[in-house]
Amino acid sequence: MSPLARAHAWARLAFQELRRTAATLLIERPLGVDTARIVDLASLGLAAPNRVDYEPSGWLDLRLILRRGEVTVDDVFLDLGSGKGRVLLQAAAYPFHRIIGVELSAQLMAIARTNVDRRRERLRCREIELIIADVVDYELPDDVTVVYMYNAFGGSVFRAVVDRLVASVDGNPRRLRLIYRTALEDEALLATGRFREVRSVPGLRPGRAWSRKMATRMYVIDPVTAPRADIHG
Ligand SMILES: C[S@@+](CC[C@H](N)C(=O)[O-])C[C@H]1O[C@@H](n2cnc3c(N)ncnc32)[C@H](O)[C@@H]1O
16 A cells, blocks of 8 residues: 555544544434444454445434425335434434334344434434344335435345335335435446436535545436327327
């Protein structure tokens, strides 16, 4: 590694650590929750190809990409790879009908459960389901309308999930929004021909390239409309 690349890597780590410490002191402690610390799936015996370690989204990420007026009491939110539940807590500030978190690790889910229980009285949506499962085995409920993913998995797992989202919309036609943070698999998503990017919020990071990479994007899958039958007079 060149000295410049080393300095760059060091600056990144220092920035991330600073951000984490600030979030812990200014947000997590006052809220009484614990979501900040990164956890390696290897330390939980769960590492496998295409699985990404636990690292939380930013505390403002959902609020910046999903506007208040865009959620109604008929909407259902799903975080695929929900970790310690930081995004579930953010989603619970909206008037969702129901919120679902799916997480591989029982240990991370136990922390999420404690976090949700600590905040429950103050949440707008209190109907929160916490499901311990591999997304590969998880059957998507057909009333979900907003799906969140923070780069939780890649490769074949990502493609399987995307196929399931499309099949879910085709099975129960509805407009589904996908919020994808750090959209590393953006190409696989767009290759389906069904997702349309409608919004992007750059990550709060120093440097244009880094903030673009860490952007949160919103895509929409619309139901396929049947071709209009020709009207013969
Ligand atoms: C980058 S973290 C995101 C956590 C949370 N969504 C957030 O934004 O704060 C990715 C999470 O996905 C989980 N994960 C990775 N592969 C998974 C899989 N196949 N099924 C379910 N969860 C998975 C990890 O355990 C981790 O908690």
